[in-house]
Amino acid sequence: MNDKITSALKVPETKADDKPIVEVAGLCKWFGDFCALFDINFSVNSGEKVVVCGPSGSGKSTLIRCLNQLEEHQLGTIRIDGREVKPGMKGIEEIRRDVGMVFQSFNLFPHLSVLDNLTIGPIRNRGMSKSEAAEMAMELLDRVHISEQASKYPMQLSGGQQQRVAIARALCMRPKIMLFDEPTSALDPEMISGVLDVMVELAEDGMTMLCVTHEMGFARQVGDRVIFMDDAEIVETADPESFFNNPETERAKIFLSQLLSH
């Protein structure tokens, strides 16, 4: 394996309070007249793992989709690694390449093999050669424990396997931060742990992560902070232990009791 690929696999080793990768200030977003996000302020430092949770419809997904402009916001500022992200901006592709995203429904490209799903980004965006990209992709597939499926098509894999391929595809762009949008919500129960294991390993390797998830075990294990959202606002920010054991706000208490009631 040559040096270029080794460096591609290595996540930058930085301290958790090094520098902000994501800075959000006064972010507001409306769908028509419906306010989906209201006055959101937070930042994620390099190497930090932040978990976003809250009831459905509270704006969690909209929030992380605004970060790479899959949704356009109307007010406030978003900075990714120091660069401001604006609706309709030129060169948004450059920023998106630094932001890995994993979707709830995997969104793999069904007409491409698993390997091609991974290599299309590096080949088209980073000008990598085919063999170089394939070598890196195989390393990443190995990292998500699925390298034996490289030549298959997405439809031939289970949901859990597809989601791990999706994680590897995002990693292929060597992102500075990974966004997860409820990565385990669409999975059968027996598939969830495989995906969470990969995410935990990724966190242990020092990746900066922003996860929308209701997996409390995962949040406790790797989360540095929990952001609790309700009704388009950030209601509470705390470290996982204190959030799950003693939530401060009434709304968080109600949400957690509903989460635990079954």
Next chain:
Amino acid sequence: MAATDQTLTRERPKATISLSQTARTSLQVLQAIIIFSILAWVSYRGAQAMEYNWQWYRVPRFFYRIIDGEIIWGPLVLGFIETLRLAGVSIIFAVLIGFVTAFARLSNSFAGKWIATIYLEAIRNTPLLVQLFLFYFVLAPIFGMDRFWAGVLCLSFFEGSFASEIIRGGIIGVSRDQYEASDAIGLTPYDKYTKIIIPQSLPLILPPLTGLIISLIKHSAIVSVIAVSELTTAGMNLISETFMAFEIWFIVAGIYLALTVTLSAGVSLFERQLEKGKH
């Protein structure tokens, strides 16, 4: 009914040939034979009643003649080649026009949408024959086109308007998730469409587009009115020389049929290739 003395295993039971199935199949074959026999008999009696003098023996020389050991291609073969050329060039232009118009309608550009919509409405709401006369008598002298190119452009713009709706439908048919996934890994709009969206819309576009290509081949006969020397023109010329209207029109129709059937069979084969190994 499962026999009670057999033990049920997880192995799938072997298929047995049932007698009633065989009987049913033979009955259907018999039915088909009877129907076709009746049809053949009716046609034969009809032709006899007309007292038409069939001269099929004269037909081969319309395809080719051998003079001094050299093959001279007849008017039907030359006309067929011209039809292939005409339809082939028109198909390429029609698909190109279709893609450009589809993307113009899907774009955010006000001018693009506007021009595309006017083009579509104008072409689809006027007769093809009138368009052909416009191309041949108005546009061709202005731009110095010969009759072949006037025919090609007329067919391309006519079928292109239908192609654009087929292509637009196929592109809209690809799920939003795929656009988002392409955006999320930072693909440029060009890569997004050429590598992700269009390849996935092909299975949606190809079947109706085949129908369109077949109708283009059939519509190409209309350029005989501006005397492009294609298959239909060749047939008309032969009839005015030989008065063998029945034989020649049957053969001309047969050649169009053979061409379009071969084409749709080829496309189904290609579609099956596309699907292979993905599911």
